[in-house]
Amino acid sequence: MSLVKINIGPVHPSTHGLLRLVVTLDGDTIVNVEPHVGFLHRGVEKLAENRMYMQIPPFIEKCDYVAKMAMDEAYVATVEAAMGIEPNERAQYERVILLELQRIASHLLWLGAMLNDLGHFFSVFMWTFADRDKVLKLLEEATGQRMFYVNMRLGGLRQEFPKDFEYHALDVLTYLEKRINEYESFIENSSLFKERMYKVGVLSRDDAINxxxxxxxxxxxxxxxxxRKDKPYYVYKKLNFKPIVLYNGDNFSRYKVRILEIKESIRLIREAFKQMPDGNATGMPIKLINPAPKNKVVRVSREGPRGEIMFYLVADEQRPYRLAMRTPAFINLAALNHIARGNKFANLFPIIGSLDLVMADVDK
Amino acid sequence: MVRLIIDRKDLIDTISSFKKKGFSYLVKILGIDYIDYISVLYILRNLDSDEEIEIEVHLNQNDLWVPTIINIFKGADWYERELYEMFGIEIKGRKVRKLLLEKFSENIYPLRKSFKWGTK
Known part of the structure; x- marks a missing residue:
């Protein structure tokens, strides 16, 4: 049978942004997938070389617009490392709490979008979206903004948590825990879900590393x-964090890892609230920044919701000389061709969904 | 942070010998324009011991090429394409079929320092 080429995108509901795929098919089997990216390329790395240090967070956040806090924090931590600043203990706890809340919000949005790809159109999506909104309300309470926080300052946060924040947060966590168990029980019993998740899009251990x-x-x-475990930052060591690892490498494992991560995040936040010392977590105002040592090179890795975020900074006095980013979705998308090959065409979208792509993160 | 500055001709051997020693994960390939030369960095990680190593190659501005390491790390594919289009560093041993991010800007290399912000 002759091969057929199909073009998908760049604007397609299941590509989660502007992604064009050229798929080569043999009958119904995928022979090759060629992603075409770059529609959202803004040249963030070049832009960073032309801005002062603390002018950068507002646009670096938009790289991963689903998990803004993670990007923001990773960047500010890089600048802190270049300037030799370490946040105090309370600030570290507060950052961990915000980061884990952001992880929950990101995974909840992903869960809804993933079920959309499977054909559960907008039922689960609406529920997870409403739940995510509860988390976003918490973040708004803590930072003053609902979506784009720009909340990290050198040595801490822009503002201290409000008084009742802990009670509100614990309320929402109890609610979420119940909801996640509900989602789990009915999603995993759906036959549609089982067919398109189990043993579909398998990525072996060796290939994943390679x-x-x-x-x-x-x-x-x-x-x-x-x-968080292997190169621990902040207070993750004290929180007894255990990474979630599964072994099948299929769509279902990728789904389950994220579900279990939400539960682990809930546990981490509760523990962090218990251990958090008193004090003041407010960081330095923007104007008080000392110049960074010239040509100092720092590299900082963070575990974002989508994967490892890494910043490589060659510092200059007032602005970065070079800021290189490793954005997680970029390299996860590069693996799509390998994962999808040999699968049925209909399963391509669940596979894309299971990679949790944010196209602005890919295109930088 | 361990950094190793090596010659371009030793690149393939060095990287494959580190891979045999357990540095089996490629974190990132990136370029930095230092005006006198462009340096290309390969960051490798050992997933068992969590050690990391940076292997750096210095390239003369009028002799910009590196050999491909795609046969050692499959994940190098998109990083190498990015390196080519951002710095104009030719990747020998593979055909860079087309541009990855900047579709309309052939022969313009935006992350070089000679490319000024705000110009076309």
Whole structure:
């Protein structure tokens, strides 16, 4: 049978942004998938070389517009490392709480979008979206903004948590825990879900390492690597964090890793609230920044919801000389061709969904 | 942070020997324009011991090429394409079929320092 080429996108509901795929098919089987990216390329790395240090967070956040806090924090931590600043303990706890809340919000949005790809049109999506909104309300309470926070300052946060924040947060966590268990029980019993998740899009352990994927995609293939555990930052050591690792490498494992991560995040936040010392977590105002030492090179890795975020900074006095970013979705998408090959065409979208792509993150 | 500055001709051997030693994960390939030369960095990680190593190659501005490492790390594919289009560093041993991010800007290399912000 002759091969057929199909063009998908760049604007397509299941590509989660502007992604064009050229798929070569043999009958109904995928022979090759060629992603065409770059529609959202803004040249963030070049832009960063032309802005002062603390002018950068507002646009670096938009790289991953689903998990803004993670990007923001990773960047500010890089600048802190270049300037030799370390946040105090309370600020570290508060950052961990915000980051884990952001992870929950990101995974909830992903869960709804993933079920959309499977054909559960907008029922689960609406529910998870409403739940995510509860988390966003919490973040708004803590930071003053609902979507784009720009909340990190050198040595801490822009503002201290409000008084009742802990009670509100714990309320929402109790609610979420119940909801996640509900989602789990009915999603996993759906026959539609089972057919398109179990043993579909398998990525073996060796291939996952060789392709350099990170985050839940890597851990679903049986690789026990989580930046929070293996290169611990802030107070993750004290919180007894355990990475979630599954071994099948299929769509289902990638789904399950994220579900279990939400539960782990809920546990981490509760523990962090219990251990958090008193004090003041407010960081330095923007104007008080000392110049960074010239030509100092720092590299900082963080575990974002989508995978490993890495910043490589060559510092200049007032602005970065070079800021290179490793964005997690970029390299996870690069693995798509390998994962999808040999699968049925209809299963391509669940596979894309299971990679949790944010196209602005890919295109930088 | 361990950094190793090596010669371009030793690149393939060095990287494959580190891979045999357990540095089996490629974190990132990136370029930095230092005006006198462009340096290309390969960041490798050992997933068992969590050690990391940076392997750096310095390239003369009028002799910009590196050999491909796609046969050692499959994940190098998109990083190499990005390197080519951002710095104009030719990747020998593979055909860079087309541009990845900047579709309309052939022969313009935006991350070089000679490319000024705000110009076309």
């Amino acid at each position: 392709l350099g994927v990170s985050g839940p995609v890597l851990r679903a293939s049986g690789v026990n690597f989580d930046v």
